[in-house]
Amino acid sequence: EPEVTQTPxxxxxxxxxxxxxxxxxxxxxxxxxxxxxxxxxxVEFLVSFYNNEISEKSEIFxxxxxxxxxxGSNFTLKIRSTKLEDSAMYFCASSRxxxxxxxxxxxxxxxxx
Amino acid sequence: KNEVEQSPQNLTxxxxxxxxINCSYSVGISALHWLQQHPGGGIVSLFMLSSGKxxxxxxxxxxxxxxxxxxxxxxxxxxxxxxxxxxxxxNMDSNYQLIWGAxxxxxxxx
Numbered sequence: 001e002p003e004v005t006q007t008p009x010x011x012x013x014x015x016x017x018x019x020x021x022x023x024x025x026x027x028x029x030x031x032x033x034x035x036x037x038x039x040x041x042x043v044e045f046l047v048s049f050y051n052n053e054i055s056e057k058s059e060i061f062x063x064x065x066x067x068x069x070x071x072g073s074n075f076t077l078k079i080r081s082t083k084l085e086d087s088a089m090y091f092c093a094s095s096r097x098x099x100x101x102x103x104x105x106x107x108x109x110x111x112x113x
Numbered sequence: 114k115n116e117v118e119q120s121p122q123n124l125t126x127x128x129x130x131x132x133x134i135n136c137s138y139s140v141g142i143s144a145l146h147w148l149q150q151h152p153g154g155g156i157v158s159l160f161m162l163s164s165g166k167x168x169x170x171x172x173x174x175x176x177x178x179x180x181x182x183x184x185x186x187x188x189x190x191x192x193x194x195x196x197x198x199x200x201x202x203x204n205m206d207s208n209y210q211l212i213w214g215a216x217x218x219x220x221x222x223x
Binding site: 045 | 143144146148153154155156157158161199201203210211212213214215216
């Protein structure tokens, strides 16, 4: 069964460093999403992406964040200059359409020291 | 006020019990997800529904659009059902963003 994959599973970085979180969505899906879950808190929407551009973003998704689909399979989230408060689990998801069920990757745990 | 409210926040039950988790929402939705999150952190979609009822194995989800309420039921609960169950709605009022509830932590004791 096709699934969303994410790498790495755990990333540790120093404050101020850039990180890139990678996702491979399900191959025939057209919509891609990033979500964040700070430890002990609920999942929060970051951004949705369709047709090679951002379709919606939350107020969390400020200028230090960017997303890209560099090739036909990967979907990446870049954090330019990490802060301590960026420590969280980051989930990627994909769906066939905007109204369709979203399928989630296993998450990347980001720890900023 | 949270746009998606779940109850209870925590639920502990004995193996075999019938479990009900509730979700109420205040925004216009096109559909509602029930998701499961295990201690390792991964999220699995259980159901997406926009009306009526869906059943998958021992899991049943219902939704009442008029009352803006959904329930997730687990029949014959088992310790492996222990997880956090999350309700999330596709919000028509905010460009179809997925808005998440805080989750219900379920523990099933043997």
